[in-house]
Amino acid sequence: DAKTTQPPSMDCAEGRAANLPCNHSTISGNEYVYWYRQIHSQGPQYIIHGLKNNETNEMASLIITEDRKSSTLILPHATLRDTAVYYCIVRVATSGTYKYIFGTGTRLKVLA
């Protein structure tokens, strides 16, 4: 089972910040939080990941709470092309490696 829960859908006005929350209350101390997005009929695209500190890159910012039980992905100025399903993932250890188990994700719709 996925180790994360997200709201099923959100709307955001174009040009405004999109804040996508994620709960991962069972995350272990050395596990990262990963964010991907999937635009219709494409493979998931990596956005950002973090361990305990807030992270920022050219696509987004990731805010992780101090207890690490939740995080928020921030798209600072959403555009219509940001309309996608956003997945928050915590890896699951298995047989010497880690696998991604996807939850339901959040369907973000950016409105003109």
Place this chain on the structure above:
Amino acid sequence: GAVVSQHPSRVICKSGTSVKIECRSLDFQATTMFWYRQFPKQSLMLMATSNEGSKATYEQGVEKDKFLINHASLTLSTLTVTSAHPEDSSFYICSARDSATVHGYGYTFGSGTRLTVV
């Protein structure tokens, strides 16, 4: 950055035939690749973990004799859907981990293969 290529992007096959899907890591070596299936308006479901030089590990409920996985080299994994039926029609996606990256680095996904069985 790391690139994973999937081929074909779309395939239509007749019921009862087999279809092979390729997943290649183009600029890195991947000892581990993953295969997912996605039905319309649903999330990705992990089918199996593909390990170079050894047998794949299948998730519960996935038929290993129906979905044959071969990972014969560090840059190529193949998924063969055997005796395909219309209910196997789906979007199949692979992902790979760069073996040279440090702990915590994200996985790269292919662009997916749309399989339609008629």
